[in-house]
Amino acid sequence: MASLMQRAQGAAANAIAAEDRVSLTARDAEAAAVAAAKFLSAIAHADESVAKRTDRVVNLSETVEIDAVEAENWANYSKAQADNAIAARDEALQWAEYLAGPVVDSEKAPAYIEDSAFPHGLYYQPVQGYGGNAGLWSAKWWAIYAAQLVGPWGFYYLGGWYDPPIPGAINPDTGVSVPQPIAPGSFYYDIDTGQIYVWNGSEWRTPYALSPGYQANYVYLATAGQTNFSGADSTGKIPAVGANLSDVHLNGVRLVPTSDYTINPATSTLSLVIPAKVNAVVQWDLLVPSSQLAPGATSIFKTTISPAPNGTITAFTMTYPNPSTGTQPTAVTSNAQ
CATH class of the missing domain: 1.20.5 (Single alpha-helices involved in coiled-coils or other helix-helix interfaces)
Incomplete structure (x- = not known):
């Protein structure tokens, strides 16, 4: 168990x-x-x-x-x-x-335009420009037109200066540099004198010059073969040459000094190189030398007449606007006016 x-x-x-x-x-x-x-x-x-x-x-x-x-x-x-x-x-x-060309006349233009790569019809509208013909409104036309407007002035004009410019100088107002050398014909405006001066290649000269002024004239009727003219002319006036210059015309033809005639200032006698024919007209002008001429100035005013002309009124009153004294009557007999 x-x-x-x-x-x-x-x-x-x-x-x-x-x-x-x-x-x-x-x-x-x-x-x-x-x-x-x-x-x-x-x-x-x-x-x-x-x-x-x-x-x-x-x-x-x-x-x-x-x-x-x-x-x-x-x-x-x-x-x-x-x-x-x-x-x-x-x-x-x-x-x-x-586009400047060739310039094609209107009859040939259609055929030319048809074969052209640029068929715009400007070829037969020539425009005369600076340097020749050019197609109307083409780029070349505008270029030569601009050159025509300005031309060589932009090269020769040096602007306004207070003193005569010298090569390489810079204009203080415009910044433009004076060329080196200065080209003959270049010019500038003298601010102080208010005159234009031109470079002649060696110096600055003013282009303005006073010409001899007229003083009196004498007219002689020549005899056959006459060469010397002095004393009373056909109107009884007697020349007195002195320092005056002379301008002589024979039958309306201007004669050349020395080649055609001589002047004797001491005797106030004009002598022709070639004897004059009978009844030839000798005009002898005496001139005032430019050195004896003084610069002058003239003030010009606009004259107003009143009443307004109507085709009947014959008497008018004339006045002028004097900037200093206002409107003044015009004195027609005053040498100053």
Whole structure:
């Protein structure tokens, strides 16, 4: 009996130990299943990442391809624009150069225009400009027209100066530099004197010069072969030459000093080189030397008459606007007026 009890207890203990082993095996199996599930999940995640990266690579490849196509399109567009720019440049050059001519008359113009690369009909509308003919409103026409307006004045005119300009000097008002050397014919305005001065190649000279003024004239009727004229003329007037200059005409033709006549100031005698014919008219004018002439000035005012002319009134009152004293009556007998 005791032996059966021991065996039964041993069998129970073995059963319990077997149960514990089974439980451990079950837990190990469960842990293995969890680990396997995690592993399979990791593999699935890896597959998903690989798929996403594959899609991204595909997308990047498509983007690169699109960019390449777009770059090629831009390259083609740039080349087209460059070709257009070259064509526009060539056309502009041809317009500027060839619109000036040839000038075609209106009868030949239709055929010429039909064969022209620029059939705009300007060829048969010539315009005379600075330097020749040019097509109407063409670039060359405007260029020569502008040159015609300015011409050489911009080169020769040096502006206004307080002192005579010297080569290389800079105008303080305009900033224009005086050429080196100064070209003959260059001119400037003297601000102090109010006069124009011209460079003659060595010095500045004013272009204004006083000419001799008329003083008196004497008329002689020549005898046959007469050469000397003095004393009273045909009207009884007697010349007194002194320092005066002379101007001599024979039958209305002006004579040349020295070649055609001489003057003796001491005796107031006119001598012809070639004797005059009978009844030839000798007119001898005495002139005041320019050195004896003084510069003068004249004030000019607008004269107003009242009442207004109506074709009947014959008497009028004349007045003028004096800037200092206002409206004043005009004194027709006054030398000052």
